[in-house]
Amino acid sequence: MTAKKVCGLLAAGVFIGVINGFFGGGGGMICVPALLLLGLANKNAQATAILIMLPISIASAIVYYSNGFVEWDMVLYVSIGSVIGGIVGAYLLKKLSNNVLQYIFALVVIAAGIKMLI
Amino acid sequence: MPWYFLALAGLAGGLVGGMGMGGGTLLIPILTMILGVDQHTAQALNLLVFIPTGIIAVLIHAKNKLIDYKVFCIVVLPAIATAVGAALIVGKVKSETLGIIFGIFLILVGLFELFLAIRNSINNKKKIKKPVLKHNLYPPRDRDI
Numbered sequence: 109m110t111a112k113k114v115c116g117l118l119a120a121g122v123f124i125g126v127i128n129g130f131f132g133g134g135g136g137m138i139c140v141p142a143l144l145l146l147g148l149a150n151k152n153a154q155a156t157a158i159l160i161m162l163p164i165s166i167a168s169a170i171v172y173y174s175n176g177f178v179e180w181d182m183v184l185y186v187s188i189g190s191v192i193g194g195i196v197g198a199y200l201l202k203k204l205s206n207n208v209l210q211y212i213f214a215l216v217v218i219a220a221g222i223k224m225l226i
Numbered sequence: 227m228p229w230y231f232l233a234l235a236g237l238a239g240g241l242v243g244g245m246g247m248g249g250g251t252l253l254i255p256i257l258t259m260i261l262g263v264d265q266h267t268a269q270a271l272n273l274l275v276f277i278p279t280g281i282i283a284v285l286i287h288a289k290n291k292l293i294d295y296k297v298f299c300i301v302v303l304p305a306i307a308t309a310v311g312a313a314l315i316v317g318k319v320k321s322e323t324l325g326i327i328f329g330i331f332l333i334l335v336g337l338f339e340l341f342l343a344i345r346n347s348i349n350n351k352k353k354i355k356k357p358v359l360k361h362n363l364y365p366p367r368d369r370d371i
Contacts (some may be wrong), residue, residue, distance in 0.1 A: 133271025189236025197244020
């Protein structure tokens with residue numbers, strides 16, 4: 109691995125950590141393109157990104173917990189829905205070949221962002 | 227708040243996440259804007275909800291030998307350090323202010339995702355055009371007839 113690539117990965121780590129710690133998410137959306145940019149294959153980038161996000165999320169969650177922001181009953185209910193949704197989503201992904209959903213997602217996220225500012 | 231509202235919010239976030247898009251970027255605004263959850267609580271919730279799903283996904287990917295552990299080791303240390311730092315800072319930011327900053331972040335993420343979608347569309351079009359090129363491989367005699 110070249111020194112340039114190591115520096116790129118370290119810089120990506122700094123940026124991903126800041127985003128995920130501050131916003132409680134979104135790190136994966138930066139991690140995958142960053143790893144792709146640094147030469148990883150698509151599947152490897154996706155898989156490695158999830159492993160990177162795990163300890164970051166755990167470390168950030170501990171800080172959020174120590175600040176009193178965790179409500180465990182909510183975590184339980186949302187987790188149940190999220191695990192089911194995750195399985196269904198992964199299944200649907202195989203069925204869908206076009207990227208219409210990516211456009212819809214982008215527009216929904218932009219609309220939500222605008223709504224949060226108003 | 228009824229438990230099924232929270233489960234439905236999780237379902238929506240999980241669906242999007244399972245399809246490889248940012249589940250959390252959708253789950254957090256659903257929780258804050260529709261269900262009225264505090265911004266900090268929603269963010270903490272998103273971090274914790276990711277953990278069980280993430281563990282399952284990592285186990286599957288590790289079994290399929292898709293993880294680059296060298297890359298992981300380099301990225302993870304600065305990421306943990308800055309994540310803890312950022313989480314400590316965010317605890318001191320007012321919920322309303324954080325909501326506004328999060329809104330700006332969402333717009334940027336959405337624009338980035340839009341750029342990726344457009345790029346994918348262009349790449350897909352190129353892929354579709356490829357078989358046409360194969361036509362040129364036919365012997366000239368066939369084309370002349």
